[in-house]
Amino acid sequence: MAPVAGLEARPAATLDTPRTAQMFTNTSRLHFHGSQFTNVLGDMNVTYNREEPSAVREPPPQPIAHLTTPERLYSDSESYCSQLLRRGRGFPLYIPAPRGNLPPEYGYRGVSIGDVGRVTPEGVFDFLFNIYLPADHPINDNDVPENLSPLAPYDSKNVLPIEYLAGQHVSTSAVHKVDLGLSDDGDSGAFVFDCLGPQGAVLALPLGSRIERLDRFGDMLQYTRQNAESWYRYVNGARGCQLSNGSLYLITGWEKARAWGMSTFQEIPPTRYPFRISFEPTFINSASGSQKSYRWTTSGATQTKSSGPVAMDQTPLNQTVFIHGFSISLGTSIWSRLFGTVEVAPIVDAQLGRSTKEYIPYGTQGFSKSWGGFGSFWGSGGAGGHDSGVALSDISPTQALFHPSQIMNAYLLRMQSS
Structure with a gap:
């Protein structure tokens, strides 16, 4: 800087x-x-x-x-995730596809409500186990915390489903979609954006997306408070995940797409004239007319990536572009008892002079130190209050809708109580 x-x-x-x-x-x-x-x-x-x-x-x-401090450098995943997080759509994943070394059942469906895992520095959700499934379920694959007793299934009435039509996108204010004079019905699948520096990010969803989000989770919160300590002991012990406090996530919702394109840029000199990027289909299977592939064309220094070929009738809905959930934090007394007070930082963090300023058993992982703690739910495991309890913080806060009647109601309540 x-x-x-x-x-x-x-x-x-x-x-x-x-x-x-x-x-x-x-x-x-x-x-x-x-x-x-x-x-x-x-x-x-x-x-x-x-x-x-x-x-x-x-x-x-x-x-x-x-x-004079050196200018902060951001990785592509860090730049993309930090910018799109501000749009309130959810916590962005820079790698939407499930990890290839997970059970095939998980790879087919991708992220699900009840998943416990972390977000790696590369921007992929690293699944560990699901709290709604028994240990011997093929997805959990008998690799779960000791004595895991699954939580009773949630009621489908408590899940909010949202469908976004084809031709949608999510972007920062520096990126503006150009009107091509075509209908957004998915026939063309083409996007054109004008971009201004110094930084920006965009997610294109040519075939739309689907959201499923649990909006009532009282049982889930109570269950997490009771088991959070054993979960951290398991992931940092038996699984060796090297998580810092607050880096363990519990998924309450997801947004998935069959096709997507991502573009991010930073350190672009600001000018009055934008540079242009486009995202369009490059291949259609002439035999069936159901397979598409997409690519980016840019006139500026941008980092781009896209999903693979899409077969409309065969491609599973497993590409997770946003997640919703809670980051799980233990009280400092619990954390110190489990992992001691030795701070260990990765080589990259040490070279750049970054300090975690927290107790870390093995090292730092994920983005929670930058983005956690928006709205917290505390549960105490004893008389020690927060220091001995468990905190759940929303990793993808959404802005509440405001109505002017709220001001009048608050005023009337104050008058009545005075």
């Missing part, structure tokens, strides 16, 4: 007759020495002596080398 520029020097006429309001505006450091005071304004020192009204202008100090 470049050092913040100092304030411009004021004309000499202003310095000859200083006023209190002028001299103390935007003051960053103020020192009184006898009959003098020194006001440091950006790169200029102004010394005023009450016995001698004339102001003395000193040369600006030389920059201090140790105050």
Whole structure:
């Protein structure tokens, strides 16, 4: 990050007759020495002596080398996820496909409600086990915490389903879709975007997407509070996942798509004129007319990726572009008892001077330290309060709708109680 520029020097006429309001505006450091005071304004020192009204202008100090910090570098997954998270659609996954080394049953369906896992630095959801399935279920594959007793299945009436039609996209404010004058019915599947620097991200959904989100989870929260300690002991012990506190996620919903395209850019010099990127189908199976493939075309320095060929009647809905859920955190006393107080940082973090400032058993994983803690639900396991309890924080907060009647209701309640 470049050092913040100092304030411009004021004309000499202003310095000859200083006023209190002028001299103390935007003051960053103020020192009184006898009959003098020194006001440091950006790169200029102004010394005023009450016995001698004339102001003395000193040369600006030389920059201090140790105050200059290196510019923060972001990986492609970090840039994409951090930008699209702000759109309120959910927690973005930079790699929507399930991991290839999971059971075939899991690979076919992808992320599900009740999954417990982590988000890796590469932006993929790393599934560990599902709380609604028994240990011997093919998806759990008998690799679960000790004495796991599955939670009773949730009522389907408590799941909110949403369908997004073909031709949808999610993007930051620096990316604008160009109207091609075509209907968004999925026939063309083409997108064109105009982009402005310095950074931006976009997710194109040519065939639309589907959301399923659990909107009532009281039983799930209670179940998690009772078992969170054993889960962390299992994932950091038997599974060796090296998770930091708060990096374990419980899935409450997902958004999946059969076809997608991602583009992200950063450190683009801002100009008045945008650069253009396009996402369009490149192959249609002429025999059946049901298979499509997509590719990006760009005129700027962007990172792009897309899903593989799509067979409309055969491709499973297993590409998860957003997840909803909670990050699970233990109280510091529980964490210290389980893993001690030794802080270990990955080599990359150590080289870049990053500090986790928390107790970590083996190392850091995931994005929870940047994005966790939006809205928390605390449950105490004893008399120690938060320090001995379990916190569940929403990893993908959605903005609540506001209605003006809420102001009137709040006003009436205050009047009634006064």
